[in-house]
Amino acid sequence: MKSFFPTFIASFLGVIAAFALGLFIIILIAITGINQEESYSSDSVLKLNLEEFIPEKTDNIPQESLFTGGPTESLGLRRILDLLNSASSDNKIKGILLENNSISYGQATLLSLMQGLQKFKESGKFIYSYADNHSQSSYLLCSVADSMFLNPQGGVDLRGYGTSIPFFKNMFDKIGIEYNIFYAGNFKSATEPFRLTEMSEYNKLQTRTFLTDMKDIMVENLAKNRKLSQEKIELIMSGYEGRTAKKALQNAMVDELFYKDQLDDFMRAKLGIKEGKKIKYISLSKYNKVAKLNDETGDDKIAIVNAEGEIIYGSNESGIISEKKYLDILTKIRNDKKIKAVVLRVNSPGGNAFSSELIWRELELIKKSGKPLIASFGDYAASGGYYIASGADKIVSQPNTLTGSIGVFMMFPNATKLLNEKIGVNFDTIKTHEFATGFSPFNNLTGREKELLQESTSEIYDLFIERVSKGRKLSIDSTKSIAQGRVWTGRKAIEIGLVDKLGDLNDAIALAAEKAGIKKYSTVEYPFIKDDFLNKIIKK
Template structure:
């Protein structure tokens, strides 16, 4: 009896403790919510800093616990940034924009879209100024749109042209006995080159040089128009590093004035119609978005659905960072069945991935086109599998700096047979049939290579057929611009892989034109699920896995970790961009 009494007392005590903790938790949530409420004050300057990761689509979770507990990864939505700048144009409380960023964590096409929106903002008559202690090239490209550009007296400006680097592992493989067995189609399909050679092939060097020059030229055109410097002079500045000091930057018209941040703040006050003794109110782009300015208000009954396909393509469900055929197919079906949706824009930002998943998405796009118009807008990258799911659209838009094409296929398997021989491991197989198979511990047989090559060729042939049909080209013409080659948006327009250079807004406007509607609003897809169990893996710190890893190993190493993780998760034949690149 005493035992039961103690047991019941313990149970009741536990419930009471949990109840108290729950009440305290609710009070904390309420307090946090009240303390972090943001308002736009009179005479404010909108401050644009893009150190936080910018994604094409970064929907806010409907679950309040995610943000309050700090479980959501820090990110900014490109769509909301552009909408915020558009809203700021007519917001009487916003006097102007200040670009101040320690770096730009966004792709080149994303930066170009933001820059274009700032050009449009300036037509309102409001000012755009920029300040930085140090300008890297991407930050300067964004900042060059400003009416006036300022730099710290002890600062620096990096303006030297674009470059990228590819690592080669062939000698490492020979020394360690760990290698990758490769089967590919496409002389430019250079994702596998590092495992086959110890230096870059001429074909690969030519394609990288070509699209880097194309992107660089787009940057120069924009900078030239804003700064009134000829493209020839800008290349001379880059060749001779004539912007490396504040003095040289002033001399070559890259910046307008050298001053400290407090002096810059005084200039912002004067530009806002204040005196230097008045208080300057600034609001960050993230806070401005949080007040509701990240969306455009419309009561139009008609809708244009924008479906975001961002990340590596992998067979399965998919999420915010991975394009899975299940999520894409469901989004396409839901969009075309949603009341008021008159057309769809598929926003693609992907280097490709699983050929099977790509084809399944392609098929659903074919079915969707039978019901409503479907237009594609390409972001930073829409290559290989990313192009596969775009090629059959009614019309394809890309930005000049988009990386696209890469119509090629490869298969890749790890092999440690030489290493196992060196360290004394012998693997013996027993099987019931004689069909070709593969072992990590044995050299790839000719029979297995032939079977794999057959699969790669079949996928490549299908890929060519999909593109030829979608783009109304002959297979011979498609093959001549395929072979795994990567193109910039400008080059893709020239060879017929896309129809027009333009932003997501341009694609949406054209989709509305196809649907014959003039008054419409945008509805975004997909809706991502919030996985509380996954997000709570970071306890007791209540941080997301991404935040913890970035904090421990740094942003650059985290990007490398993500790349290795995605490669380890690949299954089946891949229609993927030739390489992972980071343009500097």
């Protein structure tokens, strides 16, 4: 017994020492790896693989742990554009090689990246692209290249835009579940799969219209980038002429059919590298660690508030929008005297109406404090996403942003038929007042309950209309005529008064600076992304 405590203490200290040594080794390896990446050779080529989802702000998605050996960060859109701008004036970077087969982000993000690449080309440096196969979106992005190379056994999946929507009403009818649906806005189509067996004429109209708009924007850009007529691009899509590499080449969709080793030979010849010598590629993630970005100067600040994801009441998770997370941020911005203007960057399909209203209110207080508020739209700024932005002094959108959807809906499932007839479960209820048990899926809604829910839906819709009418300086009747839950592209939205200007985030920042009357400024992005312990140490 006497030897127990000394042995226990020695063992305990040994475990602590082993843990400390292990942690030290991990940090040392990480720091050593970073130091190795802090220099790169002249005659380097920036290799871009832009297939994965790109958040608005760096790390605004769950990231892999350092222990897995995966990337420690997911670069945001603005950061990528800044890196492209830096590379354009970096003497060590001779050009860009795009290696994309498909992409996992929206069309407005794609357009912003394409515009960033076009700006890079103005420096006189080359951009080449290579793919085994191109998805439609990947092809659009890579069409900015000086030359496009495709695997001889590949193809280009260019065929236009289309959508197929599943409808569940018959299935739910069979299993005994009924949905009580309340909505305001004839074009508010989210509930259609639960109440119809096919698309309504309203939904067919809006879907056909915005798909045609997006197709036209794609055709215009492809025709410009590939130096083909728009009619030729339309014929290529109609005949699916990119389905094989040979046909893609015959139709001038690509410039050469190369295997990967032939691409390497081409790149060596372009760079003046001897046969067998290694091409000096640098990835975007590594370039992010070494690039010298143009430092922003000035004591004045412009706040960029990234509102990205679904709007969910009461949540504090990353990748979503909620009043719980954003009200404190917006209050701090309002009270920070160094912040002279605010850019609200919206990339959201919408969500909870109450949370949207609370965020809208705090943004109104920022405006009342005298700080200009400019909204910038990403892939989506629809429904609640448009709600929170509706009061902005100016709204800037990409032409292929999907926006509007000014409408409201509620859905309540009713499982009484399933429980009673299929399973044999029924409920017997006693209550002191008519609405005491709430709106339960285990009881049929009464006529009065349905009236109350429709009234509530209509009241929220009327408030939404009021917010948009006031913010956009439109009459109530005009607002109602363009609302109704209808989805618009950014290009159409500017025609009907929902958007002021076509452009990207940098255009919105410049507009905010102009409205605030400042020329020298720095930007600060919100929300701050929480870092794990090891990444904090490494980044220091």
